[in-house]
Amino acid sequence: MDADAGADLKNHVTRPPSDIDIELRMLMEAVYLKYNYDFRDYTGASQKRRVLTALRAMELDTVSALQARVMHDPAAFAQLLQFLTIPVTEMFRDPDYYAAIRKQVVPFLKTYPSLNVWVAGCSTGEEVYSLAILLKEEGLLERTQMYATDINPESLDAARRGVMPLDRMRLYTENYQKAGGTRAFSDYYTAAYGGALFDRALVENVTFADHSLATDTVFAETHFISCRNVMIYFNRRLQNRVLGLFHESLCHRGFLGLGSKESIDFSTYAERFEPLDKRMRLFRKVGT
Amino acid sequence: MSAIRVSGKDRNADQNADRNADLRAAVRGRRIEAVVIGASAGGVEALVALLPALPEDFALPVFCILHLPGDRESRLAELFDDRLPLPVREAADKESIEPGTVYFAGSGYHLSVEKDRTFSLSCEPPIHFARPAIDVLMESAADAYGPCRRPRRHPADRRQPRRGRRHGPDPRVRRLHGGAGPRGCPGPDHAAPRHRRLPTQSDFAPAAHLYPVAHVGDE
Numbered sequence: 309m310d311a312d313a314g315a316d317l318k319n320h321v322t323r324p325p326s327d328i329d330i331e332l333r334m335l336m337e338a339v340y341l342k343y344n345y346d347f348r349d350y351t352g353a354s355q356k357r358r359v360l361t362a363l364r365a366m367e368l369d370t371v372s373a374l375q376a377r378v379m380h381d382p383a384a385f386a387q388l389l390q391f392l393t394i395p396v397t398e399m400f401r402d403p404d405y406y407a408a409i410r411k412q413v414v415p416f417l418k419t420y421p422s423l424n425v426w427v428a429g430c431s432t433g434e435e436v437y438s439l440a441i442l443l444k445e446e447g448l449l450e451r452t453q454m455y456a457t458d459i460n461p462e463s464l465d466a467a468r469r470g471v472m473p474l475d476r477m478r479l480y481t482e483n484y485q486k487a488g489g490t491r492a493f494s495d496y497y498t499a500a501y502g503g504a505l506f507d508r509a510l511v512e513n514v515t516f517a518d519h520s521l522a523t524d525t526v527f528a529e530t531h532f533i534s535c536r537n538v539m540i541y542f543n544r545r546l547q548n549r550v551l552g553l554f555h556e557s558l559c560h561r562g563f564l565g566l567g568s569k570e571s572i573d574f575s576t577y578a579e580r581f582e583p584l585d586k587r588m589r590l591f592r593k594v595g596t
Numbered sequence: 597m598s599a600i601r602v603s604g605k606d607r608n609a610d611q612n613a614d615r616n617a618d619l620r621a622a623v624r625g626r627r628i629e630a631v632v633i634g635a636s637a638g639g640v641e642a643l644v645a646l647l648p649a650l651p652e653d654f655a656l657p658v659f660c661i662l663h664l665p666g667d668r669e670s671r672l673a674e675l676f677d678d679r680l681p682l683p684v685r686e687a688a689d690k691e692s693i694e695p696g697t698v699y700f701a702g703s704g705y706h707l708s709v710e711k712d713r714t715f716s717l718s719c720e721p722p723i724h725f726a727r728p729a730i731d732v733l734m735e736s737a738a739d740a741y742g743p744c745r746r747p748r749r750h751p752a753d754r755r756q757p758r759r760g761r762r763h764g765p766d767p768r769v770r771r772l773h774g775g776a777g778p779r780g781c782p783g784p785d786h787a788a789p790r791h792r793r794l795p796t797q798s799d800f801a802p803a804a805h806l807y808p809v810a811h812v813g814d815e
Binding site: 329351352353354356357358394396397537540541543544547567568569570571573574575 | 688689690691692702704705706708709710711716717718719720721732735736739740
């Protein structure tokens with residue numbers, strides 16, 4: 309079609325940023341300086357989509373207008389935060405992942421007298437309740453301290469409440485069974501008013517806390533960290549920071565679980581985690 | 597970026613020749629950096645016809661995305677790896693985009709192209725029930741690569757009324773062009789009296805080019 313089309317592909321010229329890219333950067337800088345939420349190292353394409361969605365929802369014309377609103381109105385920032393974070397998840401999402409934890413990680417966890425488990429980026433709690441159910445069935449829940457962290461206070465509140473939409477229960481039950489669940493899934497929740505309230509005993513030992521992977525540090529030594537589909541929103545620099553945090557937090561030979569399409573191959577920590585189950589994205593810490 | 601739509605129906609040779617001329621005119625003077633192909637589930641057949649025609653020394657990255665039902669693992673990259681002279685991979689998060697490589701969007705995640713020429717995945721909700729969604733990949737690629745140089749318009753084109761004005765152009769296609777696409781190019785049935793037929797999709801996408809699948813591979 310065009311013979312020399314790819315000739316200068318390798319040394320492509322970086323174009324000057326468009327107006328909207330400049331505005332986005334200024335917005336993220338303003339949000340960081342004013343509210344100490346650091347979205348500056350989030351990947352561009354997805355962040356841009358979400359800000360544009362927020363613009364439409366908040367009936368504003370430009371990102372600059374959004375910045376002005378957010379600067380002078382904390383409520384507007386709280387609203388924007390719901391767009392910037394992505395609460396799209398389900399219980400026992402990718403059942404094979406949970407089955408793999410049961411089979412390959414739990415036998416090691418059983419050797420510890422007490423356990424610290426960290427669900428990083430727990431969103432509205434689906435993963436926390438899933439893991440709690442799994443640990444309960446494996447007889448580990450009572451000796452486990454779980455940390456469920458997120459940057460979105462509304463998501464954390466929802467996670468604490470533990471009420472899931474009732475219409476999701478069919479899917480979750482199916483996932484639970486595929487994940488190797490040993491009981492009736494409905495044993496774990498009470499259905500009423502269109503919601504499913506999960507057993508409070510599941511989260512008795514769970515600490516829900518505001519923690520930012522972008523700005524905060526390690527708070528505990530952990531044996532297992534599950535951080536699924538969180539780091540895909542981060543650029544390589546922030547991914548490296550987060551993997552550094554996990555490496556520091558994990559105990560000797562501790563376990564790390566990631567989302568089904570996530571990779572550490574392109575990070576500086578590629579050598580410092582070894583795959584336990586590559587397909588299920590389960591890793592073990594190497595070195596100190 | 598330029599939108600080219602491919603249809604399954606073949607037409608007569610004259611029309612094909614016209615279309616080839618259109619296509620050449622559309623890409624003349626442009627610096628093309630990547631090819632994005634989006635298709636519905638039936639598009640596998642089209643890709644089987646299209647992709648093996650790529651030469652071994654094809655210099656551009658090719659991004660393919662299909663709207664497949666469900667969250668099942670996609671095996672498309674494996675399927676095409678044996679059939680093409682080019683390397684074929686499923687696009688991975690944070691992977692650098694290599695020229696002369698065919699990438700497929702994996703299942704369950706949206707695929708985007710970033711400005712630093714890497715891929716990123718995301719779990720945003722499905723768009724029109726699709727994840728990965730063609731819109732997400734195309735919009736982000738258009739944004740990352742930017743508009744290519746504006747081709748000179750033929751004066752005759754300028755007089756031609758824009759297609760689909762009554763309905764307004766599809767905003768998605770407009771975004772692909774970044775306002776710099778060729779306008780007034782013939783639609784699918786430009787020989788037929790326009791006012792009598794129902795608007796087709798190309799009426800909503802005035803700048804898109806429509807080509808029969810079998811023929812695109814020959815170009």
